Amino acid sequence: MRDFLPADKARRERVLAVIRERYRAHGFDEIETPVMEEYERLHAGLGADNEKLAYNVLKRGLDADAIRAAAEQPSELTDLGLRYDLTVPLARFYATNRGQLPTVFRSIQMAPVWRAERPQKGRYRQFVQCDIDVIGDASARAEAELVVATLDTVDALGLEGGDIRINDRRALDWMLDSFGFRADERPGVLITIDKLDKIGAEGVAAELRERGATASAVDAFEEFLLRPMTMEYHPYGERQVRKALPEGAPDDVVAHLVGIGEAVGAARGLSEDHRSLSLSKGGDIPLVFDPFLVRGMGYYTGTIFELAHPSVDYSLGGGGRYDGMIGRFLGQDVPAVGFSIGFERIVDLVAATEDASARAIVLVHDRDVPIAELVAHKAALVSAGARVRLEQRTKNLKGLLERSAADGYTQFATVAAGDTDLAFKPLG
Amino acid sequence: MRDFLPADKARRERVLAVIRERYRAHGFDEIETPVMEEYERLHAGLGADNEKLAYNVLKRGLDADAIRAAAEQPSELTDLGLRYDLTVPLARFYATNRGQLPTVFRSIQMAPVWRAERPQKGRYRQFVQCDIDVIGDASARAEAELVVATLDTVDALGLEGGDIRINDRRALDWMLDSFGFRADERPGVLITIDKLDKIGAEGVAAELRERGATASAVDAFEEFLLRPMTMEYHPYGERQVRKALPEGAPDDVVAHLVGIGEAVGAARGLSEDHRSLSLSKGGDIPLVFDPFLVRGMGYYTGTIFELAHPSVDYSLGGGGRYDGMIGRFLGQDVPAVGFSIGFERIVDLVAATEDASARAIVLVHDRDVPIAELVAHKAALVSAGARVRLEQRTKNLKGLLERSAADGYTQFATVAAGDTDLAFKPLG
Structure with missing residues (x-):
């Protein structure tokens, strides 16, 4: 955890002000939740590994007997915890306040979260996340609004040239099934696929074999990865997305991805026959379909995103669709999709200039x-x-x-x- | 603890932006400290009653033996706590970062604090404080800068007509000594004096007698309170302050108070013979000397303030000089004085208007x-x-x-x- 001295604090507040202003322009509304949530809610299985990193708050007024009784069950000592992300609190907020919110609710949250990480360079135990989420819209409009707002905001921060990689968890799962991987192998296979950028197709195949994954599935996957790709920029749209996937990909998933690409293309003023997801960097729009993009969180149910910038080799943010989570708190499923900017990473890249015209x-x-x-x-x-x-x-x-x-x-x-x-x- | 919906959150951010902009104009610089401080630091006796209200964070990785061993000493279960004010963290921040700060450091802190209060109307367990502090300046210039910046900020929020009551703990202590109260009676006597506005001079005298305070001292005090006061607006300055105190008040304390009044008068453009503390509301400057103003915190060593506004009958903020506190962390005394705006109270009074010119x-x-x-x-x-x-x-x-x-x-x-x-x- 860090102190922020005046120059750093001023820069952070300037960056936050730009993000707030841009996201508001795109029709998102800022909300705030308390930093503490109930222990049970933070440990409902939605935070994955982050749950283990939560700071828990000691119950007030514990006496010696209550402490002794909790020796084998330390969770009895705590009733509240500091949030480890902004997504679990948002789902709780929506369930609490739904009656006062628009049918499609577009939220901004810019706030600190806490994780009891082991100290290491570039990791902090208190850090700020900037999330936008669209709740109540299952259509590709939601993803398109998130992508357009995020790219505009990153540009407004002076970080032009960023792009967003996009995939769909359903496409990924279908693809692994179609190669013949068993459902129980999926988590391990995904961990290996996540290294594709670094170790290449042969490296992934070798690691999967080493892991003992189903041999015929690894063969089919390797063959697909190494297939000859004719780079053919027309026709745009559905055929282009299908080209990047094995044959027979589910229509609804393809249509959703194509719809996002069309809408983002339209928002950037492209003519109809150029509105499509790019298949590689440098396409018409900075939204690149990557059928091997994997994102760690278990709660994603559809689209997943990752924000990259040419100046750095790590991601600057990411997000995805989590249609099942709000139902956990509300008892009724509500579609939801979000994008989180990695504020601590962004703030280091943004130029430190004050407004020089001020006296x-x-x-x-x-x-x-x-x-x-x-x-x-x-x-x-x-x-x-x-x-x-x-x-x-x-x-x-x-x-x-x-x-x-x-x-x-x-x-x-x-x-x-x-x-x-x-x-x-x-x-x- | 509360959720803030879009309209409330937008209003809060607008108010924070005005406060930040005004305080910055007055040469104060914003800083930020982590929400958690070490348990030992939060419980060093500087937080008075607030220490008991702190939320404490459970140590990570406690095993059953460690929990059992802590049964009689629950503080062994915790190593961190959520801050209950912004003053203790500021003193720690200054001790940590002194080498990188200007000789006279003027800080802004606008951030949440937490107190495990019993639920009651208008009290929250998480609430925002807006503090400005001047560290490293023992002169009346520090108080004058705080007062001028605070009054300007309250005006900029559309709450014109506010005034600040001012007193000095040293004057108060000297006065009680001079009436003949014993030092050990002082805390109780101050609690009663704090009610002067509500129960009047006779009420205060009656309550002190009931408490069993030194009888001759109560008589002297009552006589002083009930003395005839000729309202005489000239000459300004020292004589006016002395008129409000028993005879023989210490020169340095009087000079400090007079100096603050002169500087605030000068900042408001008053000619030299009109620069003085007011003795009642409606004077030349909205800084009213109240020799019976008491503020609760034990760490105050000199000037104390309270901000009032005609629209409400409770205080909107306050502060004072705490020259001893930083020495607790630094091992060397450094003069310090601060003013805290009660953000939650202010935000309720500020008109909810959006910028209507925006499209x-x-x-x-x-x-x-x-x-x-x-x-x-x-x-x-x-x-x-x-x-x-x-x-x-x-x-x-x-x-x-x-x-x-x-x-x-x-x-x-x-x-x-x-x-x-x-x-x-x-x-x-």
Whole structure:
């Protein structure tokens, strides 16, 4: 867990403000839930491995007997926990407040989550997630709105050139079935497929054989991965998606993927015969169909996404459809799909520039200037729209001015007792 | 603990943005600390009664033996806790990061705190505090900057007419000594004095007698409270402050109070002979000297403040000087003074108005409009600077439009399949 000093905090707040503004423009509405949720809810099996990393809060008023009685069952010591993601709280929020929300509810959540991870570089125990979700829309419109809003937001942050990989869990499951993998092999097979980018088709096949996966299925999979692909950019649409999958892929899954591609193409102003998912980077739209994209969370039921940017080799965010989760809290299934930006990763990539047009003034004063004079100078400048800091002159004036410039101040003036007009000079 | 729905969350973020912008203009810099602090630090005696209300976090990986061993000492079960205020974390932050901060550090913290209060109306277990603090300045300049920034911010929120009551713990202690109260009586006497506004001078004297406070001291105090006061607005400055205190008040304390009044008067553009603390509401400046103002926290060592507004009969914030606290973490005393706005109280008073000039459009579409057309309409309007929500037409169109207006949307258009030009109509 980290302290944020002024320069870092200011940058984080600027990035959050851009994300909030862009997501709002796309019709999403920000909500907030308490940082603590009930222990039972956090440990209902929806958080996968993150459940084990939850910080749990000690019950208040436990006496010695209650503590002893909990020795074999430590969960008896706790009734609340800090959230480890924003998805479980959103599902609970929707179940609680559904009557006051629109039929299709588009939420923004920008808030910290906590995980008791082992300390390692680039991992924090408190970190911010920025999620948008569409609840109550089973159609491809929901995915299209998420993708368009996310790409626009990433652009607005100055990170142009990002793209989103997309797949569908149903397509993945169907494909593994069609090769002949058993359902119980699926989790292990998916872990290996997830390495395709790194170890290639031969590497995946070798690892699957080593794992002892069904031999005929591995052969069929390898043959499919190594098949000759004619790169044929027309016709767009359904045929293109089908080309990337084994023959006979389910119509509804293909139609859903095609629908997302068409809508994102339309949003980017492409003509009808160019509206399609790309099959590789650099296509007409930055939404690339990757039939081997795997995302870890067990609750995904359909579309899955991952956000990439050419400047880094790790993902900047991801998401997917989780039509089953809200039913766990509401007792009635409601379709839902979300996209989470990895705020901590994004914030490191965004340029640290302050708004240089703002007037930010340091008043460097002698020790003997009466307080009332100083405070009056400052108040007059603040009223005139400036940001103002008072600094008592030190021997190292140069150092003082350099530090002020680093803190985002753009001008300074020196103040002696009795001064009425101040002369402003540029800083830095 | 509460969920915040879109309208409430938007209002809270607007209020936070105003506070952040104003405090920054006054030269304060925002920081952030983790929500969890070490248990030992939260229970070092600086949080007074709030320490008992802290939420404590269960240690990870406790086994049955460790739990049994902690039966008589439950604090062994916990190593972290949620902060109950922003002052203890600030003192820890300053001790940790001092080398990277300016000599006089002016901080902004706007963040939630947690207290396991018994549920009661208007009290929440998670609530936001907005604190500004000046660390490293023992002079009246620090108090003046806090007061000027706070009054400006409250004005910017549309809550003009607020005023700040001010006193000094040293003056209060000296006064009680001078009446003849014993030091060990002081806490109880202060609790009674705190009721002066409600029960009057006679009520206070009666309650003190009931409590068994030193009789001669109560007599002296009552005589002082009931003394005839000639309301004499000139001369300003020191003589006015001394008039409100028993004779012989310590020079340094009086000078500090007078200095604050002069500086705040100067910041408001008053001529030199009008710069002074007011002795009652409606004076030249909204900073009223109240020699009987008591604030609960034990760590205050000097100036204390309380923010009031004519629209409500409870305080909207307060603060004070706590020169001893940072030394507890740093091992070296550093002067510090802070002012905390009661965000939850303020946000209820601030008008709920959205920026009506922003273009916010609802596109009400028939069920059969292709998704690509809808998403393209939306993207074009968002690019042109609007905020856009898609809504499928329902039987109750009027209800749909009313709810959209309530959500801050200002225009709508209906969309049928194949529409190219949309006609926008005002909403609400």
